Amino acid sequence: MKKIARLLIFILFLAGCASSKPAPVWIASGHQQLENFKTDFLTGRAPLVTELHFNKAIEEIKKGGDLDLLGKAWLTRMALQAAVLGKIEDGDYRLIEAAQTVPANRNFYLFISGEAARVEGFLLPEQYRPFLAALKSGEAGQAERTIVAIEDPLSRLIAAGLAVRHRLVTEGILRTAVETAAHEGWKRALVAWLERLQVFHEAAGETAKAATIRQRLDLIK
């Protein structure tokens, strides 16, 4: 029994040593730049600075030559565009995919680009799986519930953006997105979602609600 305990402690010690090894410079740096890009993009900093971070992230990842991570960086960019209801641009993703297809990345690309029917749930990041089912079913109420249930704020916003692209629009989805962006201080996203909510109310003939949102927009823009 003592021998087993000692062996266990030794293994844990080795595991501890292994985990303390720092990540390679290019991954750490690429990750940091990508995080900066995300924040800057969502908060609406000057495009020059935002793009600078993205370009640096790409440069860092290219140092390692990992096409999987490079594809993920471009997919992150596309997902952010969906999160702020912007135009989704492939960038270099298609070229990267042509060189090396990574199933998970390919699947996420289909998810982001609106081809939900072709998306495999098991290849998708876990947080989106219930939402994907709602998306495929085309039920706005279910989509709203699954979006609200997503814990990560960025993923929640991405899912909301995709729901809108699939014309699954409810006031609940729009308000969830607005609250998420406001809570995180993502001004660019907040403005985009408030504008979308205003359009929603105008289309529903709810002019008072639309006017309130217009006032809020005028004050924060």
Added chain:
Amino acid sequence: MQKIELKVGLFVTITLLLIMASIGYVAYKKDMFSKVYTYTLSSKTGENLTEGMPVVFWGFNIGRVSSLELIDQGVLIQIKIPERHNRVIRSNSKFVLDKPLFGASRIVVETDNLNAPPLSPKTVSEISVSNDINEMIKRALPIVDKADRIMANVEQVTEKLADPGGDVNRILKNTETVTANLADPKGDVNRILKNAEALTARFAKKESVLEMAVGNTESVKSVHEALANVRDITVRIDKILAKADSITGKTGEEIYGPDGVLPLVRDILRDLVAKLTKIDTTLDNINKVSAEAVDSTKDLKVLRSELDAAITAIGNLAEELNRKIPFKAKPEIKLP
């Protein structure tokens, strides 16, 4: 026979006289014959009080406790002070029972004004207590509080370092903003370069375009000093990284402690940002003046490249530090 008896009697008498004189002298020296004043003190407790205990003034023994008497309100202490020391016992004298950390207790007399009227023997003065251990604890308490606050600050700093929206990360972002400004075709530096193209030949003989642009050597000097400082900071961070390399995986104290790496790095980065801001301001000034200056752009290009290099180096080093010191989870690039 009678002669011998006389001699013995004389010897015994002289010996006795000498012995008595010696005893008398010692008694005299011991103030046996001088007048002794007795004062009465009171204390709420007899703890640490003993008969024969010394009474001290300015570190000298000036008397002793002659008796202790238990009464309803506490303890009465009688002290005896010889006449020659009595001048220090005045009406304004305070009596303190001193309990040093080491050694025996004593009563310390504190007299601010030796010209004050003498203390009346009928007055009963209360003894106050000075306890070195308690005093030390009292004095240590604010220090402990301070240390506690420092530790809280260190903790806060560590949190900020780990926080993507924290000070250090904001500093890094600001640094990158400055770099972006430099890289921007419409940014300050590039505007300076464009303006420099319109410089006139009348300043052509001047030694430095930068000097011409700012109009005085002091400003140029300040720019170069700032650049030199940035280089110094780079070297300092480099050294810290080397240290961080060696201590990664050791105790947190060396990293997070008051003398650890992280607080130091935070200070350096703050210093850096202050200096970069200074450089930026100087560049702004150059920009304002250069609209009237001469044609060569060489020095300004050098300045720009130096700034770019310095800032990029600092950014990279800071990121490397961020990566090496284990205050964050291992970075991982994954789908959002």
